[in-house]
Amino acid sequence: MNxxxxxxxxxxxxxxxxxxxALADNPPQVVKDNMARAMAQxxxxxxxxxxxxxxxxxEGVHSCAGQATTARDPKSFVLLPAGDCEKIQGGMMKSS
Amino acid sequence: MPTLREVQAAFARGIAFADEDEALGMIEADGIGAAGRLSVYRNTYRSTLVAALRQVYPAVERLVGAEFFEGAALPYVAGEPPGSAYLNEYGGGFAGFLAEFAPAAALPYLADVARLEWAASQAANAPDAPALDPVALARLDAAEQAEASLRPHPSVRLIALAYPAERIWRAVRERDDAALAALDPRPDPHWLLVQRRDDGLGMRTLARAEGDFTAQLFLGVRLGEALERFPGAEFPALLAEHLACGRFAAPEESSR
Known part of the structure; x- marks a missing residue:
């Protein structure tokens, strides 16, 4: 572009x-869309x-008493996430 | 006799880095052993930071479940002590950590959801500041307009994403299982502009070139130069939208 x-x-x-x-009361569609997005979120x-x-x-995740005994053990956790992600993963398998 | 400063430093190492030998020598055991006493503080420290991460990353937590989240958050906390007492600023590196976190490798989009949540948290907690009024730009002559260099409004964040994180985030937040199941989580490189507005948090998806253009504007590239680099008709329109939506900060010396 010159x-x-x-x-x-x-x-x-x-x-x-x-x-x-200036058209705030009656904004163009693009602004309306953005506002709608903003409202929705x-x-x-x-x-x-x-x-x-x-x-x-x-106040924390565990009570003190419960945690003091396990402080030096790294908390073990499940290797596979258990949650909503499984539902998305279903979609992933379809697409690959 | 150690100074207070030395005691505090040893205590902090014992808590944040589990490097406790020195601190243990300074603690009097009485009923509870020194290690047990120190671990009370260490656990509070860790669980406070994990709780802070939970507040910033609720969608990540919901995606992976509470246990997995804690299993990811604890090693992150162990490797990254907070740099500030203001915990809304804690956790900015969590997305990068998740991207490298081997147990989450099956969820390549997880880090992008975390990036989105961090941007949302930063935008929500940003200081108030006046937005640039486009009328002020309109008063300049054409040469001055082309030379103008703008800064993003503090409540605006622009992030590059590889996955459709906003759709995932929204479906997770709304617990919309049908939307989640219908989601196609394949890579879809784009940018997302997150902005705090009077009526909530706004998100605007930008195509790659649009995001590149916006990123240049936010870096202060002069308006004329940015439009020369991006000759398409959509870029002036996008600039108009950014201006009209208050995505640039008013100059410091502005009287507004």
Whole structure:
């Protein structure tokens, strides 16, 4: 793209942005789509960090008493994830 | 007699790195042995960080189950102590860790879901800041517009993904088993723009070139230069969308 075209494209992009903003009450489809997406995907932050970092033995994953005995053993865990991923993996096997 | 600083350093090593010999010599056993006392703190430290990871990565946890999640989180925590007391900043390396975590190798998309959740958490916790008003750009003359170099708004994150992480994330969050089963988790390289908005968290999928273009804008490449590098008609339109949606930060000296 040459400089004249770039300048034209740029100023019309900025003009478009201004009018998209001005049309906030009746936005173009692309903005509506984005807003709909945004509306559909509220992020919930369940707990504040104070609750997480609270230095309370019982607050964690295990109670202190339970964990102290196993502290030096790395916690063993199942080698295959058990959860929703299995459902997606089904789809994967189909596609491969 | 060790100084307080030495005691604290030994205690921190004993807790964060399980390098406890020095700390054990400083602990008085009374009813509970020194190692048992130290392990109470170590367990609290670990479980607090695992809990912080759970809050940032709920979809990852739901995908693999609580036990597997903990089995991945504990070695991550052991290798990466927090750099800040503000735990919303903890866990940024978890996606990279999951990508290398051998037991999760069967789930190649898992790391991308984690990348998405980290971006969402960072966007949600970003400081408030005024967005660049496109009217301010419109007031400049054409040469000044072409020379303008913008910064992304702090609540915007742009991530490159190899898998359809947003669809997986959404299906997992909504516990939509039908959508999960219908998902095609094959590689699908694209970019995802995550933005905190007044009405929640917005996500915008960008094709590779669109994401490349946006990444250049966010790196401060001048607008004219970016449009020269990306000559397609979709790029000015995308720039207009970014501007209209407040994805750039207002300049520091702005009076807005």
């Amino acid at each position: 400089r004249v075209l770039v300048a034209t494209a740029l100023s019309s992009a900025i003009g478009l942005a201004v009018s998209m903003q 509220h992020l919930e932050k369940c707990y504040g960090i104070n609750a997480v970092a609270k230095n309370d033995c019982a």
